Amino acid sequence: MTEPTLFELSAAGRKGVNYPDSDVPLTNLPANLLRKDLPMPELSELDVVRHFTHLSRLNYSIDGGFYPLGSCTMKYNPKINEVTSRLSGFANTHPLQPIETVQGNLALMYQLQDLLKEISGFPGITLQPAAGAHGEFVGVLIMRAYHASRNDAKRVKILIPDSAHGTNPATSSMVGMEVAPIPSDARGNVDLVALKAACDDTLAGLMLTNPNTLGLFDENVLEVVRIVHEAGGLVYGDGANLNALLGIVRPGDLGIDVMHFNLHKTFSTPHGGGGPGSGPVGVAAHLVDFLPAPIIEIIEPGSEEMAPLYGFKTPSKTIGRIKSFQGHFGMLVRAYTYILMHGPDGLRKVSEYAVLNANYLLSKIRSTYHLPYDRVCMHEFVVEGFWPDVHDVHALDVAKRLMDYNFHPPTNYFPLIVKEALMIEPTETESKQTLDEFADVMVKIAREAREDPQLLKEAPHNTPVGRLDEVKAARDLVLCCWVPEGE
Ligand SMILES: *Cc1c(COP(=O)(O)O)cnc(C)c1O
Numbered sequence: 001m002t003e004p005t006l007f008e009l010s011a012a013g014r015k016g017v018n019y020p021d022s023d024v025p026l027t028n029l030p031a032n033l034l035r036k037d038l039p040m041p042e043l044s045e046l047d048v049v050r051h052f053t054h055l056s057r058l059n060y061s062i063d064g065g066f067y068p069l070g071s072c073t074m075k076y077n078p079k080i081n082e083v084t085s086r087l088s089g090f091a092n093t094h095p096l097q098p099i100e101t102v103q104g105n106l107a108l109m110y111q112l113q114d115l116l117k118e119i120s121g122f123p124g125i126t127l128q129p130a131a132g133a134h135g136e137f138v139g140v141l142i143m144r145a146y147h148a149s150r151n152d153a154k155r156v157k158i159l160i161p162d163s164a165h166g167t168n169p170a171t172s173s174m175v176g177m178e179v180a181p182i183p184s185d186a187r188g189n190v191d192l193v194a195l196k197a198a199c200d201d202t203l204a205g206l207m208l209t210n211p212n213t214l215g216l217f218d219e220n221v222l223e224v225v226r227i228v229h230e231a232g233g234l235v236y237g238d239g240a241n242l243n244a245l246l247g248i249v250r251p252g253d254l255g256i257d258v259m260h261f262n263l264h265k266t267f268s269t270p271h272g273g274g275g276p277g278s279g280p281v282g283v284a285a286h287l288v289d290f291l292p293a294p295i296i297e298i299i300e301p302g303s304e305e306m307a308p309l310y311g312f313k314t315p316s317k318t319i320g321r322i323k324s325f326q327g328h329f330g331m332l333v334r335a336y337t338y339i340l341m342h343g344p345d346g347l348r349k350v351s352e353y354a355v356l357n358a359n360y361l362l363s364k365i366r367s368t369y370h371l372p373y374d375r376v377c378m379h380e381f382v383v384e385g386f387w388p389d390v391h392d393v394h395a396l397d398v399a400k401r402l403m404d405y406n407f408h409p410p411t412n413y414f415p416l417i418v419k420e421a422l423m424i425e426p427t428e429t430e431s432k433q434t435l436d437e438f439a440d441v442m443v444k445i446a447r448e449a450r451e452d453p454q455l456l457k458e459a460p461h462n463t464p465v466g467r468l469d470e471v472k473a474a475r476d477l478v479l480c481c482w483v484p485e486g487e
Pocket of ligand 1: 071072131132133134165167168209213238240241262277279
């Protein structure tokens with residue numbers, strides 16, 4: 001189905017604006033400034049409002065329904081974040097203003113650095129990276145710089161568990177590292193035997209997601225860190241799943257050396273189609289000097305009468321600048337608001353409820369969908385979206401059928417180590433009623449798969465568009481839907 005464009009809705013002579021009568025003499029514009037043909041749609045204001053409101057409703061959103069997209073932490077974005085990030089002093093500053101005129105912004109960033117330090121247990125933070133993947137890139141650059149500073153440049157190997165997100169190997173190779181996969185053991189942890197066998201003097205480090213993308217906390221994390229450190233490597237923590245750990249475990253205390261946060265996941269800033277991300281990086285003491293420049297610091301301490309003066313500092317062995325200006329400042333304001341709004345106890349509750357919600361949901365569907373790693377989960381879990389006794393029904397069909405019931409599909413076909421994976425992350429912001437409804441629908445779809453599989457194969461039935469070629473949609477973007485006649 002194609003939506004009509006404004007040009008197709010146009011009706012000759014219709015207008016959306018009324019200009020007052022001219023009180024100056026009319027003059028023609030110079031002919032060389034005019035295009036011969038510049039068709040404009042003719043519409044009333046109401047036509048335009050209806051058109052764009054209609055288009056906006058074709059999108060699925062968290063504000064519109066349940067969004068259990070595993071690993072993406074699609075929690076509710078509190079509206080107070082939008083209020084604070086739009087405050088004029090935050091929204092209307094220019095990054096080239098003199099620092100004396102943007103002290104409030106710098107104070108917020110300084111305090112956010114401190115809050116993230118306390119939450120994660122890392123003594124150094126950069127707020128610059130634009131997203132999680134960008135944070136990974138920065139982290140691996142820091143690891144490389146650390147080894148180089150010790151004249152140990154032969155360390156080029158990065159170990160990555162086979163459950164990892166695709167950005168881990170992608171960012172490592174972008175930095176020029178050699179990527180070697182490490183298998184998971186039967187409980188979904190890093191296989192310690194394989195890890196030990198892969199450790200040698202070319203080891204730069206390991207990238208570890210904990211809880212991993214199976215939603216499982218690695219029970220041997222301390223041992224994993226010890227083995228890598230003993231071999232002279234560093235441990236990179238992929239912090240995308242921090243929503244399970246707030247106020248409970250600090251990655252820095254586990255001995256992790258460097259980690260990115262996804263502010264847009266854990267700290268509720270809109271993401272995906274909803275806006276830019278933010279991927280600050282935290283580092284242990286021995287890596288603080290390598291952080292990107294600049295870091296927000298107090299450059300003149302305050303007194304009883306005077307606030308401190310905030311400014312920029314360049315770490316002594318910095319890897320350099322990795323983002324223009326200060327990263328996505330609006331996201332920093334939102335995350336800061338979210339963290340202060342919850343406070344330490346509230347953040348701990350966030351994680352406790354995220355884990356409780358996931359385990360509750362799992363308990364309701366585990367007799368219907370096979371759970372390949374049978375353990376108590378953290379904030380998400382992975383089940384199989386097929387049944388050996390049902391011919392030709394796949395995880396994709398289950399996912400598409402969920403859309404008919406107005407649920408966003410879970411992440412599917414990831415992690416790669418689970419056949420027909422459905423990765424479900426409810427987040428802490430969903431009510432028991434929503435979880436019950438979703439579980440009921442999941443059970444119903446399993447019944448439909450047996451009784452009327454065609455219903456699943458042809459789903460979705462009542463969305464604006466049916467099944468798309470998702471690869472073509474991403475590779476062959478059509479961003480201009482209207483081409484003037486004759487071109
Ligand atoms: C989301 C995610 C990333 C990448 O983060 P972006 O902010 O999307 O770039 C990396 N690892 C894991 C496990 C993730 O879930």
